[in-house]
Amino acid sequence: MAVTDEAIEKIKGMIVSGAPRPGGRLPGESEPAAGLGPSRNSLREAVRALSLLRILDVRQGDGTYVTGLDPxxxxxxxxxxxxxxxxxxxxxxxxxxxxxxxxxxxxxxxxxxxxxxxxxxxxxxxxxxxxxxxxxxxxxxxxxxxxxxxxxxxxxxxxxxxxxxxxxxxxxxxxxxxxxxxxxxxxxxxxxxxxxxxxxxxxxxxxxxxxxxxxxxxxxxxx
The missing domain is CATH 1.20.120.530 (GntR ligand-binding domain-like)
Known part of the structure; x- marks a missing residue:
């Protein structure tokens, strides 16, 4: 599995498990709870991909949030x-x-x-x-x-x-x-x-x- 795909799966697992919930903030790159990929580049690529799918909302200067996940x-x-x-x-x-x-x-x-x-x-x-x-x-x-x-x-x-x-x-x-x-x-x-x-x-x-x-x-x- 490519490292970016691995990061996507980890983010998906977090959201499906309810941490964070819709509207909640994703852990930042430097936060210990992140643990989403072997590199910051893979994490950024994963976040970019999921934001295009409207699963994540990247707010400059504030962080990355899970969208409302409405159908x-x-x-x-x-x-x-x-x-x-x-x-x-x-x-x-x-x-x-x-x-x-x-x-x-x-x-x-x-x-x-x-x-x-x-x-x-x-x-x-x-x-x-x-x-x-x-x-x-x-x-x-x-x-x-x-x-x-x-x-x-x-x-x-x-x-x-x-x-x-x-x-x-x-x-x-x-x-x-x-x-x-x-x-x-x-x-x-x-x-x-x-x-x-x-x-x-x-x-x-x-x-x-x-x-x-x-x-x-x-x-x-x-x-």
Missing amino acids: QLLLGAMSFAVDFHRDDTVLEFLAVRRMLEPAATALAASRIGEDQLDALSAQLDALGAEPSVEQLVVADLEFHRSIVRSAGNSVPCSLLDGLSGPATRARIWRGLSQKDAAGRTLREHRASLAALREGDAEAARSWATVHIASVEQWLRGTR
């Missing part, structure tokens, strides 16, 4: 990695999204508030009948994010945010080349909203599945 913060790094995907893996990302999002949407049916539904409906009305591809993509991302967030679980929300990179590009491509893509998207969104407003979890699940599957079907036809 949204930690899984945000996944979005950066996902952006390096190959174009031929877009369908794989969409398949994962199809596993997660319908379940979260079904859960949202019993938790989303009328004010949230009204806000989403107003956003759809504001788009009009023929939004630009850019407007549609932004609205589509916010629509799905708002619904999944209302399910009350930050983990699927963060995971789906991380998977949105390739899916976003697929939606842009679809909007540029498929007839009535905007109209179909808006109709599917309104159907999802109607199911959510009625508290019909299974209908909401079905419409979320249909919406994602339609993008997958279109992509398969273009390969």
